[in-house]
Amino acid sequence: MVIINFKTKDGQVISTEGRKGSLMELARDNNVKGIDGDCGGVCSCATCHIYVAPEDTDKFPTASDIEKDMLEFEDNTTEHSRLACQLEINESLNNITLTVANE
Template sequence: IKITFQDAASGARTVEVEPNGTVMEAAVLNNVAGIVAECGGGCSCATCHVHVDEQWIDRLPAPAPEEGDLVEFLDGAGPTSRLSCQLELTPQLDGLVVRTPHAQG
């Protein structure tokens, strides 16, 4: 499946990955700028924060309480903010578009 990471500095990058693992893992495997993922997917560092494209936000499962709490206190978070390590890839997410924050980590 294809996922597009938009970055204000370096433009958009589309990566092709198997529909398993998480959006964060897809980014790290492909060296996508802006996803640091310091905690390795433990839902505790919030350096994997992304802004999900408005057209996609309703198609994702709602955040777990731990994720919601972290995002709430994150600098620069917006209404479509999610932690990419909590977004499981499925075939339905083919074409997903997310934007990485300007500075992270």
């Protein structure tokens, strides 16, 4: 089991535990505020926008062009932005803290 923390826009940190699936599914199933996952994870809605801390960037594969294109038109996008639906849970993420981009 991997522990993953989500820091929401209002400053709350929600600690979750997951084994497999995407970070969007994990956040949505744990009612993390600001992660809606409207499209269920097919990269169509950008309602799972998160920031990955610079020191954790290497723990994830680089974003696909389609993910980058989605983020290009999203509010609050920075160089640390990712879509949680495109990121899979794995062992290297244990105890990571991710920041939710939207309210």
